[in-house]
Amino acid sequence: MDASSNNGESGDQVGIRVDSNPEQQPLDHTDALGSVGSGSSGLATGSLSHPYGTGAIGQLANGYSSPSSSYRKNVAKMVTERHAAEYNMRHKNRGMALIFNHEHFEVPTLKSRAGTNVDCENLTRVLKQLDFEVTVYKDSRYKEILRTIEYAASQNHGDSDCILVAILSHGEMGYIYAKDTQYKLENIWSYFTANHCPSLAGKPKLFFIQACQGDRLDGGVTMQRGQTETDGDSSMSYKIPVHADFLIAYSTVPGFYSWRNTTRGSWFMQSLCAELAANGKRLDILTLLTFVCQRVAVDFESCTPDTPEMHQQKQIPCITTMLTRILRFSDKQLVPAGRV
16 A cells, blocks of 8 residues: 555555554564564574574574584685775776666555656666666566576676665565565575675675565654753784675665655655765765765655645664675776776
8 A cells, every 4th residue: 555645755565554553463573673572483482494583684694594614615805904994995896786676566456656767767877976887677576686686696796896786666574575576685685695695705785775664654753942052914814704794774664664755756765866966975875874864854754634644754764784894985086997
């Protein structure tokens, strides 16, 4: 069910709200960051199926963790000195940027996502300005997405700084929709872990997800102005965790709607593109994303007067980072030819 109004605001959400009464929802929920509710079978209970939870980060670990001995044979080229403060962004290429843009769906309960093409065009433009090699995939089915991701992961990224994947679609807790079905986000990320894609080991792997993570609403809190007050071994080889160097930026927090304007695009993508265009080569990525969160939180509010329960709602993005260094998209034109 896409919430919409005469003013064109809508939520990126699945087609049917199963139960609109929060009091009738199950008490134990697993959020998209991998935390487990009190009634779920987690590590403490010795569950074999989802020991780390079924949320987004938990999904990265479930099925991919194994004794450390199994990783001892995994070797990748050291692309950054051991204690370097910043990622090495001096490779020949910035890297691949894959955008999966979903407007129309074969799932009967999912409405078309008006405004997503604006998001896609804006994101394509700013990523090209940051020297990414951008490829857009429109309304892909699940198997097509997997083939694309598998192919991307199989490439040699030795001459690239990083990789970026953006998904613009409907979603719900821990899932996102392809044209024909839903899938777990781990099905995308798992291809790029250090043990599966060694040429990206030690390099940033960036994921931007514009989709709902549930059907809860954020009514916000009014802020009133109060009284003003005044008041040494970097050359040695080293190991890294296989899930290091990921950054996942969600348009909203687990359990909540993500809003999209039918003419101007989603709040998150509007804000992300504005910050990337203005500060993409000046600020590090976490500082930049902090300002993206500020834009979404302060500058946007839903306008659905015909649907009072959806009117004047707020949103805040959710950034999950496993980055181990500062990431800054330095200007490729300033890098001497041949330096890596």
